[in-house]
Amino acid sequence: MTRKYFGTDGIRGTVGRPPITPDFVLRLAHAVGRVLRRAEERPTVLIGKDTRISGYMLESALESGFNSAGVDVVLLGPLPTPGVAYLTRAQRASLGVVISASHNAYPDNGIKFFSAQGTKLPDEWECAVEEALEETPVWSDSASLGKARRLNDAAGRYIEFCKSTFPHELTLKGLKIVVDAAHGAAYQVAPTVFHELGAEVIAIGCSPDGLNINDHVGATHPEALVNAVRAHHADYGIALDGDADRLQMVDASGRLFNGDELLYLMAIDRMGRDEHVPGVVGTLMTNMAVELALKSRGVKLVRARVGDRYVLEELTRHHWILGGEGSGHLLALDRHTTGDGLVSALQVLQACVRSGKTLSQLLAGLVLFPQVLLNVRMQPDHDWQANPALHAATLAVEAQLGDTGRVLIRASGTEPLLRVMVEARDLSQAEAAARCLVAAVSPV
Secondary structure, three states: OOOOOOEOOEEEEEOOOOOOOHHHHHHHHHHHHHHHHOOOOOOEEEEEEOOOOOHHHHHHHHHHHHHHOOOEEEEEEEOOHHHHHHHHHHOOOOEEEEEOOOOOOOOEEEEEEEOOOOOEOOHHHHHHHHHHHOOOOOOOOHHHOOOEEEOOOHHHHHHHHHHHOOOOOOOOOOOEEEEEOOOOOOOOHHHHHHHHOOOEEEEEOOOOOOOOOOOOOOOOOOHHHHHHHHHOOOOEEEEEOOOOOOEEEEEOOOOEEOHHHHHHHHHHHHHHOOOOOOEEEEEOOOOHHHHHHHHHOOOEEEEEOOOHHHHHHHHHHHOOOEEEOOOOOEEEOOOOOOOOHHHHHHHHHHHHHHHOOOHHHHOOOOOOOOEEEEEEEOOOOOOHHHOHHHHHHHHHHHHHHHHHEEEEEEEOOOOOEEEEEEEEOOHHHHHHHHHHHHHOOOOO
């Protein structure tokens, strides 16, 4: 079945336009509730959200939809996406629900789901929900309606979980760290975690007003973090996105490190502590330099489709632990069931603290290949794969690059964009090749 509503990370769109409207979200929750009740008589779901003003409206719609299907609801309030995943598992809930559009600006919002085990749900489950959406609602009678309550210490429980993933024998004392929460879901949690582990914390992007999430701050706008690290003479900077499942880091010089580099560091740190790392999962976008560097150490890199859910699927298939994306979605499955910006930052910091080396020193041997990524806006139903000019241009570029680069063209799972990426050892060659491919794409 072709999915109508679900993308690579739940259901996302502009608030007030289908499908992100209160009537659809109510029907969505009702449909999900009916799917849950096929396996469980009285399911319980947890609902968390980021700081968008639309979260209030969508939270109410979800609560009503679930209750109408005979499902109990526990409201968590603003909480990072991985915090919802953790509490879903810890509370033995049937499902976790997050109201967030992640790194998008405030006019957008979305709904994503976690299983009882705190993992992203498979395509088959999403198809079952879409099928239920096409069915006539079956409203519960008064005696069978679900109930709702609030978990008041949700943030505190998640803070303690994050701290538990950092080695007890280590401390962040003596470090000055700038923490940028993108005015998002981690605005209270993130500064507290690093402060309670001993760091001096400078907080930016921690004053949400419902309209400023990801607004020139956070993991997708790291310039604010770079400037703050330099201005405060900090040792490190940590940038999260709106729902805190992405991570970018900065060292004292203001040098920015992306998810590919941090994933590589997490792998070599474990190898340096004599842990066996049989393989690492990246994506089609993972930098070729990381693949070659891991190969030189006897570690295989497997590429999954873009999206942390697909990285998780490959990790599960291979029984591996480490995976991630250049965007900063990083997974360490012996620490958490899903990508977690805070937990990943603590994994990187413990490597620095334990070794007594900076990020730059630890990653001195890794030089990323230049990647040029260009986005082309297109109609949602545009069949770019049937474009003969693009096909011919792609073959020509690939022949030119040989084994010293890569081409990747894919449709975005969250926006009506065609993403054209070229990777090569030489930046000018990558730029010219990317422009050639974009020119071959038919205009909207």
